[in-house]
Amino acid sequence: MTERKVSLWSRDGLYIDAALRDSGALVIEGQHLRGGGEYEYALTVAADQVPVVVAALGGDADADVLDLLHANAEPIVRRGEKGWLESIGVTVGFWSHGNWADLFDE
Incomplete structure (x- = not known):
């Protein structure tokens, strides 16, 4: 099985993609470029928690999590993907690189 990826956001210097790994894990990757x-x-998101994401987005057991995320990207991104995932009870693995504060230094 090949990894499938969809774009959730691509504007204002923020680029966010979601991918479903061969393991069944969901990965949301973002890159913020500014100033x-x-x-x-x-x-x-571990594979065993992906059904929680699907259910929170109103999908049934056969629904495609990437299609659901794409269809609901605007409110999820505006809230913050990590905060949204945690609000539905999903434990999120987190990795980052760079300094968020550097984006706002003038």
């Missing part, structure tokens, strides 16, 4: 700064992050 010469760069911040990257990845959120990982």
Whole structure:
């Protein structure tokens, strides 16, 4: 099985993709470019918690989590993907690189 990826956001210097790994884990990767700064992050949802994401987005057991995330990207991104995932009870693995504050230094 090949990893499938969808774009959730691509504007205002923020680029966010979601991918489903061969293991069944969901990974949301973001890159924020602004004012010469760069911040990257990845959120990982274990395969056994992906059904929680699907249910929170109104999908049934056969629904495609990437299609559901794409259809609901605007409110999820505006809230913050990590905060949204945690609000539905999902434990999120988190990785980041760069300094968020550098994006806002003038």
